[in-house]
Amino acid sequence: MNKTELEQFKLRLFSLRTELQGFEEAPIKAAKLVEPDQDNMGRLSLMGAMIAQRRSEESSRLRQRQLQKIDGALRRIEFGEYGKCFMCEEEIEAQRLSVDPTDTRCMKCIEE
Numbered sequence: 001m002n003k004t005e006l007e008q009f010k011l012r013l014f015s016l017r018t019e020l021q022g023f024e025e026a027p028i029k030a031a032k033l034v035e036p037d038q039d040n041m042g043r044l045s046l047m048g049a050m051i052a053q054r055r056s057e058e059s060s061r062l063r064q065r066q067l068q069k070i071d072g073a074l075r076r077i078e079f080g081e082y083g084k085c086f087m088c089e090e091e092i093e094a095q096r097l098s099v100d101p102t103d104t105r106c107m108k109c110i111e112e
Protein backbone atom coordinates (compact mmCIF):
# COMPACT_ATOMS: atom_id res chain seq x y z
CA MET A 1 0.00 0.00 0.00
CA ASN A 2 1.43 3.38 -0.92
CA LYS A 3 1.44 6.61 1.09
CA THR A 4 -1.45 8.19 -0.81
CA GLU A 5 -3.68 5.17 -0.25
CA LEU A 6 -2.72 5.12 3.40
CA GLU A 7 -3.53 8.81 3.71
CA GLN A 8 -6.94 8.20 2.14
CA PHE A 9 -7.75 5.41 4.58
CA LYS A 10 -6.62 7.62 7.43
CA LEU A 11 -8.94 10.44 6.34
CA ARG A 12 -11.81 7.99 5.98
CA LEU A 13 -11.20 6.54 9.44
CA PHE A 14 -11.10 10.05 10.93
CA SER A 15 -14.38 11.04 9.32
CA LEU A 16 -15.99 7.73 10.38
CA ARG A 17 -14.87 8.45 13.92
CA THR A 18 -16.25 11.99 13.86
CA GLU A 19 -19.54 10.65 12.53
CA LEU A 20 -19.82 8.02 15.28
CA GLN A 21 -18.89 10.49 17.99
CA GLY A 22 -21.59 12.82 16.72
CA PHE A 23 -24.09 10.00 17.21
CA GLU A 24 -22.82 9.44 20.72
CA GLU A 25 -23.98 12.89 21.82
CA ALA A 26 -27.50 12.41 20.50
CA PRO A 27 -28.72 9.70 22.95
CA ILE A 28 -28.61 12.18 25.84
CA LYS A 29 -31.35 14.15 24.15
CA ALA A 30 -33.14 10.99 22.99
CA ALA A 31 -33.09 9.53 26.50
CA LYS A 32 -34.94 12.59 27.77
CA LEU A 33 -37.57 12.11 25.11
CA VAL A 34 -38.26 8.48 26.02
CA GLU A 35 -38.24 9.11 29.75
CA PRO A 36 -41.49 7.56 30.96
CA ASP A 37 -44.07 10.09 31.89
CA GLN A 38 -46.76 8.12 33.66
CA ASP A 39 -49.33 10.87 33.69
CA ASN A 40 -49.47 11.13 29.95
CA MET A 41 -48.51 7.65 28.83
CA GLY A 42 -50.38 4.39 29.02
CA ARG A 43 -48.80 1.05 29.78
CA LEU A 44 -48.17 0.30 26.11
CA SER A 45 -46.31 3.48 25.38
CA LEU A 46 -44.26 2.94 28.51
CA MET A 47 -43.22 -0.42 27.11
CA GLY A 48 -42.47 1.23 23.81
CA ALA A 49 -40.34 3.79 25.56
CA MET A 50 -38.41 1.07 27.37
CA ILE A 51 -37.82 -0.83 24.14
CA ALA A 52 -36.65 2.34 22.42
CA GLN A 53 -34.32 3.03 25.33
CA ARG A 54 -32.84 -0.47 25.15
CA ARG A 55 -32.38 -0.21 21.38
CA SER A 56 -30.54 3.04 21.75
CA GLU A 57 -28.27 1.47 24.38
CA GLU A 58 -27.55 -1.47 22.08
CA SER A 59 -26.65 0.70 19.13
CA SER A 60 -24.54 2.82 21.42
CA ARG A 61 -22.59 -0.30 22.39
CA LEU A 62 -22.15 -1.18 18.72
CA ARG A 63 -20.84 2.32 18.03
CA GLN A 64 -18.40 2.04 20.94
CA ARG A 65 -17.09 -1.22 19.48
CA GLN A 66 -16.77 0.39 16.06
CA LEU A 67 -14.92 3.35 17.58
CA GLN A 68 -12.45 0.95 19.20
CA LYS A 69 -11.87 -0.73 15.85
CA ILE A 70 -11.29 2.64 14.22
CA ASP A 71 -8.83 3.67 16.93
CA GLY A 72 -7.03 0.37 16.44
CA ALA A 73 -6.80 0.94 12.70
CA LEU A 74 -5.47 4.48 13.23
CA ARG A 75 -2.85 3.12 15.63
CA ARG A 76 -1.79 0.55 13.04
CA ILE A 77 -1.39 3.38 10.53
CA GLU A 78 0.88 5.21 13.00
CA PHE A 79 2.99 2.09 13.51
CA GLY A 80 3.14 1.35 9.80
CA GLU A 81 1.27 -1.91 10.23
CA TYR A 82 -1.97 -0.93 8.59
CA GLY A 83 -3.36 -3.24 5.94
CA LYS A 84 -1.50 -6.27 7.20
CA CYS A 85 -3.45 -9.36 8.08
CA PHE A 86 -3.55 -9.93 11.82
CA MET A 87 -3.17 -13.68 11.35
CA CYS A 88 -0.90 -14.38 8.39
CA GLU A 89 0.73 -10.92 8.01
CA GLU A 90 -0.03 -10.85 4.31
CA GLU A 91 -1.47 -7.66 2.87
CA ILE A 92 -5.24 -7.40 3.18
CA GLU A 93 -6.97 -6.98 -0.18
CA ALA A 94 -7.52 -3.26 -0.90
CA GLN A 95 -11.06 -4.11 -1.93
CA ARG A 96 -11.80 -5.47 1.53
CA LEU A 97 -10.37 -2.40 3.17
CA SER A 98 -12.41 -0.10 1.01
CA VAL A 99 -15.54 -1.87 2.27
CA ASP A 100 -14.41 -1.88 5.88
CA PRO A 101 -11.23 0.12 6.59
CA THR A 102 -11.03 -1.41 10.08
CA ASP A 103 -10.62 -4.94 8.75
CA THR A 104 -7.80 -6.89 10.36
CA ARG A 105 -7.92 -10.15 8.44
CA CYS A 106 -7.43 -11.05 4.82
CA MET A 107 -9.96 -12.95 2.75
CA LYS A 108 -8.07 -16.22 3.12
CA CYS A 109 -7.95 -16.12 6.93
CA ILE A 110 -11.60 -15.20 7.21
CA GLU A 111 -12.60 -18.13 5.08
CA GLU A 112 -10.62 -20.59 7.15
Ligand SMILES: [Zn+2]
Pocket residue numbers: 085086087088089090105106107108109
Ligand atom coordinates in the same frame (compact mmCIF):
# COMPACT_ATOMS: atom_id res chain seq x y z
ZN1 LIG B 1 -4.43 -13.58 6.42
